[in-house]
Amino acid sequence: MINTKVLVADDDPNVCEIIRLFFSKQQIDLVVANDGKQALELVEKEIPDLIVLDVMMPHMDGFEACREIRKKWDTPIIMLTAKDEEFDRVLGLELGADDYVTKPFSPRELVARIRAILRRTQPREKQEEDTAKVLTFDRLMIDIEKREVLAADEKISFRPKEFDLLVHMAKSPGTVFSREQLLEQIWGFDYFGDARTIDVHVKKIRQRLQVLPYECIHTVWGIGYKFGVDEA
Structure with a gap:
């Protein structure tokens, strides 16, 4: 995970601080946005490898931010949703999110999901050979x-x-x-x-x-x- 940059958009400073402390041990560069609008600005400026969006944020919620990001970028997105809110999870996927994590969550689980998504989305040097292109x-x-x-x-x-x-x-x-x-x-x-x-x-x-x-x-x-x- 060296040189991996992750943008986390969450208006809860306690959540961001916990993530920051755990990411530093995993050699993940963290970029923090306090709301959806700031997240959009930082996506273009920082070009992160992955984006984590909280659903409930001021000014622009995670759903709207996801929708706007997908208009220009294919950067992997993980949504942070309320526990047992199936509607939030389904809507996030339909808007283009790659995965979701329900709150409360452990930083270890979040990092595991980030690792899994980046392994899937990073270009492979050579796909299995196909007889037909x-x-x-x-x-x-x-x-x-x-x-x-x-x-x-x-x-x-x-x-x-x-x-x-x-x-x-x-x-x-x-x-x-x-x-x-x-x-x-x-x-x-x-x-x-x-x-x-x-x-x-x-x-x-x-x-x-x-x-x-x-x-x-x-x-x-x-x-x-x-x-x-x-x-x-």
Whole structure:
């Protein structure tokens, strides 16, 4: 974690101080914002490797800050949410957050999640070799090397994990994947989130591919999802 810079946006000075003390032992550079607006300014100025956003902040809450950050940056985001507030967790994921931690939390858990996310998002020197660099289906083309998707002659933008999930399933049309398998294969075995993460990302993929006259990812009730372009 040497030379890792993390931006933490939280209006509670006690929380920030506890995080600062623990981060210093982990060789993590900490940048602190007191509200969402300041977080936006510091993202552009400091260019952090990861952002931690508290949901409840003055001037601009964590949800709005997450939404604004995602308009310009793909920096990994962890949301700090109230305990047992499922709505907050789901909304954060839908706005583009990569993970969430419920309050109260231990600094050790937060660092573990930061480590896990950075391992997943850091570029790999070499991905497993693929025989096909471009996957082509009826009115759908996925260029794995360029990370581009063309649907019904329209270029569609995907967030990194959405693209990875689509490619993983498209490589094996007809194969049924459980949510747990997809979490492990795309997010990694040490991911702390739950299966709802897959549902949120599948929903986003379906929305982005609405230009097609068919659905690509099909729900297999009680199990998970599969890819196929020739199904009703």
